[in-house]
Amino acid sequence: xxxxxxxxxxxxxxxxxxLSQAISPHIAIVDPFNNKIQAIENEQDSxxxxxQQCGHDKYTDKLQKCFEGLKVPTxxxxxxxxxxxxxxxxxxxxxxxxxxLIGFYPSQxxxxxxxxxxxxxxxxxxxxxxxxxxxxxxxxxxxxANVKCYKTNFLHGFMNKYSTNFNAQGLVEYSNYIKQxxx
Numbered sequence: 496x497x498x499x500x501x502x503x504x505x506x507x508x509x510x511x512x513x514l515s516q517a518i519s520p521h522i523a524i525v526d527p528f529n530n531k532i533q534a535i536e537n538e539q540d541s542x543x544x545x546x547q548q549c550g551h552d553k554y555t556d557k558l559q560k561c562f563e564g565l566k567v568p569t570x571x572x573x574x575x576x577x578x579x580x581x582x583x584x585x586x587x588x589x590x591x592x593x594x595x596l597i598g599f600y601p602s603q604x605x606x607x608x609x610x611x612x613x614x615x616x617x618x619x620x621x622x623x624x625x626x627x628x629x630x631x632x633x634x635x636x637x638x639x640a641n642v643k644c645y646k647t648n649f650l651h652g653f654m655n656k657y658s659t660n661f662n663a664q665g666l667v668e669y670s671n672y673i674k675q676x677x678x
Contacts, residue, residue, distance in 0.1 A: 497568065498572060500522060501526075501577030504541050511524065512570055527548065551580065574655065581598055595617075595676070605626070605627045615641045616643075649662045
């Protein structure tokens with residue numbers, strides 16, 4: 496099994512590299528900054544940096560091109576802005592090597608509820624979000640074929656050591672979940 500990790504707004508970080516190595520040796524990372532390490536700032540400044548240098552639409556385009564280039568069966572694991580971009584990009588690709596997506600706390604998904612899943616997509620939602628009602632989004636997505644939604648007790652960013660909502664227990668629990676996941 497090959498994996499593709501899609502970063503959140505922080506991009507490629509040492510913590511994301513460690514997570515990737517813990518999951519599998521067969522992993523590639525996509526980030527919004529072309530593998531250039533960004534200064535770790537507070538979340539608002541990091542979001543502003545993401546929007547200035549890439550933005551949601553460009554990230555979706557970048558990910559679609561990446562999906563199109565897959566040569567072997569691959570599971571995509573995506574976080575936050577990356578998970579929302581993966582949701583949009585999976586619908587635009589015809590590459591059958593994309594086998595499954597797992598998206599953690601995809602907050603922008605609320606703007607793309609009309610889309611469908613071409614491949615199995617598992618959403619891992621936080622306990623709550625400040626900008627929308629998680630339960631309503633889960634309800635809307637749960638009616639779609641190829642979609643499974645799970646709600647955790649953790650908060651947005653729990654897998655990211657740079658997030659104010661980082662949770663070590665959540666990181667271990669869902670790292671193991673990813674390792675056990677198959678297509």
